[in-house]
Amino acid sequence: MPEQLVFAMEVFLNGLMAGVLYALVALGFVLIYKASGIFNYAQGVMALFAALTLVGIMEGQVPFAHLINAMFGTEIHHFGWHVPALLAILLTMVVMVGLAWLVNTIIFKHLVNQEPIILFMATIGLAYFLEGFGDIMWGADIKKLDVGLPQGINEAIDEVTYGIFDYGFFIDNLDIVATVVAAALVFTLIIFAQYTKQGRAMRAVADDHQAALSVGISLNFIWVMVWSLAGFVALVAGIMWGTKSGVQFSLSLIALKALPVLMLGGFTSIPGAIVGGLIIGVGEKLFEFAIGPMVGGATENWFAYVLALVFLVFRPQGLFGEKIIERV
């Protein structure tokens, strides 16, 4: 087999893995958009906030340490204990559910029946608030997140591919874990939405508020539930991205990468988010591999957006989105 093709295959596989991580963020967007019609700009920041909180709890950091020290002249930073990863993840989830409740009670409960653009603006506000709040609460330094996920080259794949192609593929263990986790997450979400009472209620609320009320569904309960789910997905994305590249504030920018994914997959489709993520992941890696050297590289920065733009021209509802038809 020609050497170039083998390289391309490796790039393709790595692209798939990167795509899974994009899809994880996009999934959070889709969940909230489907159930409440809100495009949640804060989804990326929620992932950052979840990761920050997780690290903070694991390391036994004192929340608001800088603020407390500045006000009272103390020098406290750590409680001096370490919380095991699994417990810390559970505690972070509790925090995310609390956040979901606060977001709904303080902001979105009062914006029912408002224009989508107003709801969108509210989430931009939420994004900036949460970014600043996370900063004050846990500090702005780059943190290392290690919940015990395997990292580094997968030896087995390396050996097998070496046997076949005489060239070992470099596939990161973390990427494999992320893929498995994402698949499990999507599977669980679909089962939840299709087969449980709460899932059915969630779809009902997404469809028609009045009708949902008339069969005995509490809108507030469903909205808090949906924001909690989005918080949960944000936590998973935060763990994966945080483990990969450290918990830092640029993490909130991955939300921007989720936008082209959504334009490709459609804002209302869970499978769409996954497929869109994979296409973007593979597309940008292959493009960088094939065309990058000719144009001086760094194509990954813009490829996704250009692809999304092309899609907007030819298929504005995305691959799996609901087609907008208006009867006149």
Added chain:
Amino acid sequence: MLDASEGYTTEDGRKIGGVVMEMKNITLRFGGVVAIKDISFDIRQGEIRAIIGPNGAGKSSMLNVISGFYNPQEGEVYYQGTLRPPMKPYQVAQQGIARTFQNIALFEGMSVLDNVMTGRIRQMKAGPFAQALWKGKAEREEVENRAVVEKVIDFLEIQAIRKTPVSRLPYGLKKRVELARALASEPSILLLDEPMAGMNVEEKEDMSRFILDVNDEFGTTIALIEHDMGVVMDLSDRVVVMDYGQKIGDGTPDEVRNNQAVIDAYLGVAHD
């Protein structure tokens, strides 16, 4: 005419029971506009009770008060003998009061079957994990709920479209699916907001038949709003007539038909 506690027997020989719901001196205002002014009436077990009146009389507002979508500024609502505190619409629904809407509120993205299944949400008690895994209590519940839903679907003759997405159905069938969803919750009171609005004669006849059959077969108490006088007089046991937010008549169709205030309201006599 009517005994307060005992109930009565209709012309066609159906036994009507005691009072299920009583509205006492209900007043509802939107800012300076008085939509409902000091209205009292009751709904009895097993009867078909109509609320009629010209456009803007406050009929829909009344229905919205009963179903909890509006909370009146004054007055009391008694349900099954106890005073009902101000409630959210979903809480009223959980108490067993189902409704349909004037301009159809269905879950357009779901199939007919799924729509009717949502009517059973208040009867589903098993936890999400049990439901997802299809185990124990959840399985029994699902089987029971499906049985009720299939019965309702059979009854309203919509078997042929049970898997069809609601958005593809014509208007008349959508109205019927909405009725099916309300009926699936096995309500103690069924509220119908203009069930025949916008229908042709044939569809109206079908719908009338279904309303009568539902009342007859399941003994469901029904309160409905309707514009078509002919239909109302045929269907209902007792009629409340509203005009400009006030009650101007209450009684059997015959009594109402001969009531001078009612005739004036419909023929249009100048208000002072």
